[in-house]
Amino acid sequence: MPLKTPEQYEESLRKMNFKVYLMGEEVKNVVDHPIIRPSMNSVKMTYTLAQDPQHAELMTATSSLTGKKINRFCHLHQSPEDLVKKVKMQRLMGQKTAACFQRCVGMDAINAMDSTTFEMDKKLGTEYHKRFRSFLLKMQEEDWTVDGAMTDVKGDRGLTPGKQADPDLFCRIVERREDGIVVRGCKAHQTGAVNSHWVLVMPTLTMSKEDADFALSFVAPADAEGIFYILGRQSCDTRKLEGGQFDMGNKEFGGHEAMMIFDNLFVPWENVFMCGEYEFSGALVERFAGYHRQSYGGCKVGVGDVLIGAAALAADYNGANKASHVKDKLIEMMHLNETLYACGIACSAEGHKTASGNYLIDLLLANVCKQNVTRFPYEIARLAEDIAGGLMVTMPSEKDLRNPVTGKYIEKYLQGIPSVPTEHRMRILRLIENITLGTAAVGYRTESMHGAGSPQAQRIMISRQGNLEQKKALAKKIAGIPA
Amino acid sequence: MTVGIQFCGGCNPRIDRGQIALELQKALVDMGFDVVFNSPDADFMVFLSGCLSGCAFKYNPKDPPYVTVAAATVDGAEVPAKRIVPEVLMKVRKYYERLETEIRKEDHERRDGAETG
Ligand SMILES: Cc1cc2nc3c(=O)[nH]c(=O)nc-3n(C[C@H](O)[C@H](O)[C@H](O)COP(=O)(O)OP(=O)(O)OC[C@H]3O[C@@H](n4cnc5c(N)ncnc54)[C@H](O)[C@@H]3O)c2cc1C
Ligand code: SF4
Numbered sequence: 268m269p270l271k272t273p274e275q276y277e278e279s280l281r282k283m284n285f286k287v288y289l290m291g292e293e294v295k296n297v298v299d300h301p302i303i304r305p306s307m308n309s310v311k312m313t314y315t316l317a318q319d320p321q322h323a324e325l326m327t328a329t330s331s332l333t334g335k336k337i338n339r340f341c342h343l344h345q346s347p348e349d350l351v352k353k354v355k356m357q358r359l360m361g362q363k364t365a366a367c368f369q370r371c372v373g374m375d376a377i378n379a380m381d382s383t384t385f386e387m388d389k390k391l392g393t394e395y396h397k398r399f400r401s402f403l404l405k406m407q408e409e410d411w412t413v414d415g416a417m418t419d420v421k422g423d424r425g426l427t428p429g430k431q432a433d434p435d436l437f438c439r440i441v442e443r444r445e446d447g448i449v450v451r452g453c454k455a456h457q458t459g460a461v462n463s464h465w466v467l468v469m470p471t472l473t474m475s476k477e478d479a480d481f482a483l484s485f486v487a488p489a490d491a492e493g494i495f496y497i498l499g500r501q502s503c504d505t506r507k508l509e510g511g512q513f514d515m516g517n518k519e520f521g522g523h524e525a526m527m528i529f530d531n532l533f534v535p536w537e538n539v540f541m542c543g544e545y546e547f548s549g550a551l552v553e554r555f556a557g558y559h560r561q562s563y564g565g566c567k568v569g570v571g572d573v574l575i576g577a578a579a580l581a582a583d584y585n586g587a588n589k590a591s592h593v594k595d596k597l598i599e600m601m602h603l604n605e606t607l608y609a610c611g612i613a614c615s616a617e618g619h620k621t622a623s624g625n626y627l628i629d630l631l632l633a634n635v636c637k638q639n640v641t642r643f644p645y646e647i648a649r650l651a652e653d654i655a656g657g658l659m660v661t662m663p664s665e666k667d668l669r670n671p672v673t674g675k676y677i678e679k680y681l682q683g684i685p686s687v688p689t690e691h692r693m694r695i696l697r698l699i700e701n702i703t704l705g706t707a708a709v710g711y712r713t714e715s716m717h718g719a720g721s722p723q724a725q726r727i728m729i730s731r732q733g734n735l736e737q738k739k740a741l742a743k744k745i746a747g748i749p750a
Numbered sequence: 751m752t753v754g755i756q757f758c759g760g761c762n763p764r765i766d767r768g769q770i771a772l773e774l775q776k777a778l779v780d781m782g783f784d785v786v787f788n789s790p791d792a793d794f795m796v797f798l799s800g801c802l803s804g805c806a807f808k809y810n811p812k813d814p815p816y817v818t819v820a821a822a823t824v825d826g827a828e829v830p831a832k833r834i835v836p837e838v839l840m841k842v843r844k845y846y847e848r849l850e851t852e853i854r855k856e857d858h859e860r861r862d863g864a865e866t867g
Contacts, residue, residue, distance in 0.1 A: 320787045321768055324805060325759025348809060355761040355805075362761070572762075 269335045270327070271410040273314040280307065283488075285461050286495035287525075294498075297461050301507045303498070305521030305706075309368040310412055310462045312520070313340055313360065325356040330407050331624070332400070340370045341407045343381055343625040350615030350626055354565035358608065361569015365702060367522030367710035369459025371566060373413030375558035376467045377403055378625055380484065383551040384540050385623030395540045396623065402486050402538065406465070414463040414489060416454040416527055417555060419471040428474070428481040437471060437481045438529060440542060447535040448542060450483065453528045456718075460496050460525040463489045470541070473549035482548040484541035485534045493532030496525040503705040511665045513694045516701020522710050553728075554627060559719035560637030561628045564611015567640055570702065570711050571604040571647055577698045578651040584692040585656065585683035596650045603643040610636030631732035634725040641722040644715040648703040659696040660704070668693065751846060752784040754792030754814070756806045763800025764821040765831055771798060773835045778842065790814070794845055796838055817841040 271279065280298050287294040294300050298307055317326040317338045328342040328349065329335070344350050353374070360368045381403070384395040406413060419428075422436035431437065438452030454468065467486050474482040487494060501523075506515040541547065579597055582588040614632035621627050652659065662681070667673045668690065682689045701707045716722065743750060755771050774796065775785045786792055795816035797807035804820040817838055818825055824837040 321757045321760050321771075323759070323788055324757060324809060325761060352759065352805075352809075355759055359759060359761040569761075 269330070269333075269337045269408055269410060270317055271314055271338075272318060273311045276311055276314045276410070276412075277307070279464065280462065283464070283490040285490045287461050287498060288496065289498040290500070302504055303461065303523060305366070305507065305515075305517070305519060306369065306459065306523040307462050309364045309366050309520045309522060310370055310459060312364055313338065313368055313370045313412075314410070316359070316363065322359060325352050325359055328352075332404055332407060335407070337407045338410050340374045340412070341377070341403075341410060342374070343403070344378060344618070345624075346626060347616050347618045350561070350618040350628055351612055354561065354608070354611040354615055357562055357565025357611075358569040358572070361566045362572050363569075364520040365517050365570050365573040365698070366520040366707050367458060367566065367714065368520075369462060369522055370412050371562045372415030372458050372559065373411075373463070373465075373467060374415075375555055375562060376413065376415030376417075376469060377406070378558050378627075379469070379551055379555035380467065380540060381625050382621035382623045382627065383547055383554060385621070386550070387541070387544055387547050389622070391544060393544070398537055399540050402465075409464070411464040412459065412462060413486075414457055414460050414466040414527070415555065415559075416457055416460075416466050416468045417471055417552070418455050418457075420453050420455045420526075421471065428478045437478075438468065438483060440480045440483055441531065443542075444533075447533055448483075448485070448539060450485070450529045450532045450534055453526055455526055456499070456524045457496070457527045458522065458524050458718075460489065460527050461498070461523070465489055466494070466527065469551055469555060470548040472552060474545040476545055479543040479545045482541055482543055482545035484551065485539045487532060487534055487538060491532060493530055495528050495530065497528070499524040499526070501706040501709045503701070506705075509666075513690075513697050514665045516697040516699075516705050517707060521706050524709070553630070556720050556724070556728075557628055557630045557633045560633040560640075560725065561611055561614050563640040563715065563719060564607050564609075564614070564633075564636040567644055567711065567715055568604055568608045568611065570707070571600070571607070571644065574647060574651050574699065574702045574711070575600045575604060577695050577702070578654045580695045581651075581655045581659075581692075581699060583684075584687045584695060587654070593654055596654055600647045600650050603647050607636065607639055607643055610639055630728065634728040634732065637719055638722060638725040638729065640715045641725070644711050648708075648712060651699050652703055655696055655699045659700045662693060662696060665693070751794065751849070752786055752792045753778050753842060754786050754789055754795045756788055756790075756795060756797050756810050758797075758799040758801075758803075758805035760800050764802075765800060765819075765834065767798050767800055770819070770834055774838060777835065777839055781839075781843070783842070783846075794842060796842075815845055 285297050287297055297303055316322040326339055327336050328339045330337045331343050331345050339356055380399050384399045387393055388396045419437045422431045428437035435451050440448050441451045442449035465486050466489050469484050470482050582593045587593050614628040614636055617629035618626045668677050678689045683692050702711050778785050790811045793814055795814050797818045799806040799820040801821050807818045822831045829837050
């Protein structure tokens with residue numbers, strides 16, 4: 268079944284046996300929990316659009332393993348065109364959900380794993396690539412959503428993994444057995460964890476010889492015995508418990524992140540893809556981060572499209588749309604948004620073939636892309652708040668609008684231009700609040716900052732890849748200085 | 751004759767591809783053609799892209815004769831959005847007429863050949 272229907276996806280999650288805690292309680296029905304459900308809807312959209320002839324060109328691909336039509340989220344990129352289509356697909360998904368749709372992390376992880384395990388086997392004579400490909404085949408056949416789990420909790424940032432007061436602050440191998448390994452640790456910020464069928468774990472940073480036990484990669488069913496989750500809060504999350512139609516800003520879609528705890532998880536050897544080969548940890552981290560930094564040149568742009576549209580509507584609704592500074596601010600927002608997109612497309616178009624056959628983005632341009640992502644969504648959000656006016660944070664609730672006593676005053680006093688119902692104005696302001704300060708701001712703002720690595724991580728890559736010596740040589744030549 | 755309509759992925763469309771496809775489908779069926787979507791198994795293709803990147807055309811086989819729509823352009827020429835469907839229909843009709851003429855000509859030639867031979 269290489270393409271699951273959205274209904275089959277939801278059904279497949281219902282059959283899983285997740286152990287999940289949220290706000291101090293164990294969640295028995297993850298799929299229908301009102302705080303989690305919108306995030307499931309976002310992932311479900313990746314299945315819905317793959318069935319839609321109007322989007323199949325981007326949402327599906329031909330598997331390089333089987334020749335079958337598969338969801339692009341399960342695909343190994345086979346060309347620069349595939350990399351470009353990935354970014355376009357992510358923009359589309361951002362537009363349709365105005366939220367984080369979570370499935371990219373797994374896609375980026377499989378693409379990084381493919382080339383890294385291939386190179387490991389070639390150099391070390393291991394069989395990681397074979398194992399990985401056999402997992403990937405199943406992932407494509409079953410159209411699984413896979414969580415890409417890289418970030419460790421990391422404890423004292425000034426110390427290496429092995430020097431931490433508690434060794435479990437980085438995921439590690441605690442036991443090597445004949446039939447597999449036992450793992451302990453915690454991955455932080457796991458996007459879409461409980462909407463996933465499997466988790467693909469990777470090391471969080473380049474490991475040294477002393478830290479070989481932390482150079483670890485494997486897959487496990489997301490509901491395996493020995494894994495449990497503590498869901499993160501998002502600002503305004505409990506608005507989803509209030510019922511109503513629009514105070515949550517985006518009723519249907521959202522994202523989630525969770526702590527993923529491995530409590531002596533047993534992993535059979537066939538699911539282990541790195542076990543102490545520290546010298547390949549750097550390549551894996553760098554490639555995964557590179558793909559993920561490219562991803563943000565698509566998904567954040569799609570959410571930006573919605574935010575820009577919402578800001579423009581807010582101006583239409585309050586009658587400020589003809590003011591030249593408002594028009595100029597909308598132009599600036601579009602300029603910033605399309606600059607991010609240009610970076611996503613550029614690093615894709617300049618992609619190259621790896622030894623295993625899949626395509627890797629241009630790492631310098633992908634890092635430039637993400638560095639811009641750490642800034643531009645903040646500026647776009649600032650401009651949206653400027654255009655929206657203070658009402659986006661001082662407006663009474665939907666319940667007050669529905670209340671027979673207060674409702675008529677809200678209708679009367681919060682109207683903008685008379686031809687637009689007050690409720691429409693309130694809806695748009697709530698959407699702007701949601702993306703800039705509410706649940707979706709987790710993805711649009713702070714994830715733009717830290718997701719796929721904090722800003723300094725990109726600057727290190729830019730300095731490494733920037734070819735400064737060649738630039739000096741160019742200047743010397745022009746200035747007539749001998750080489 | 752079967753006309754294929756190939757969509758792009760629709761990440762940033764400047765035109766309503768769904769509506770255009772619907773109108774095309776209806777008109778083509780009325781004209782007596784069969785219509786298939788996203789399949790190269792056709793006698794004539796309409797590559798329907800949302801913007802000027804033209805992904806429907808760029809990423810698909812171009813075996814049968816075709817017309818391209820990319821944003822408000824038809825075969826590269828700008829047209830008002832309302833004119834897209836009529837322009838495409840005209841191109842399909844022209845191709846069909848050319849085809850008919852050629853078939854008729856071939857029939858004639860075959861008949862002439864049979865008479866002289
Ligand atoms: C919404 C969201 C979703 C995410 N989704 C995923 C996911 O699905 N999978 C996944 O694996 N990860 C995910 N991440 C994690 C992301 O990759 C990390 O947030 C990022 O790598 C930064 O790590 P941190 O959050 O621990 O920040 P910290 O390490 O606490 O960084 C805080 C600051 O300290 C600085 N710093 C940290 N260590 C050092 C050091 N040694 N030297 C100098 N400066 C240092 C950083 O540069 C930064 O400025 C997600 C993050 C967010 C916010
Ligand atoms: S043609 Fe334009 S809208 Fe369609 S997939 Fe390509 S870039 Fe997106």
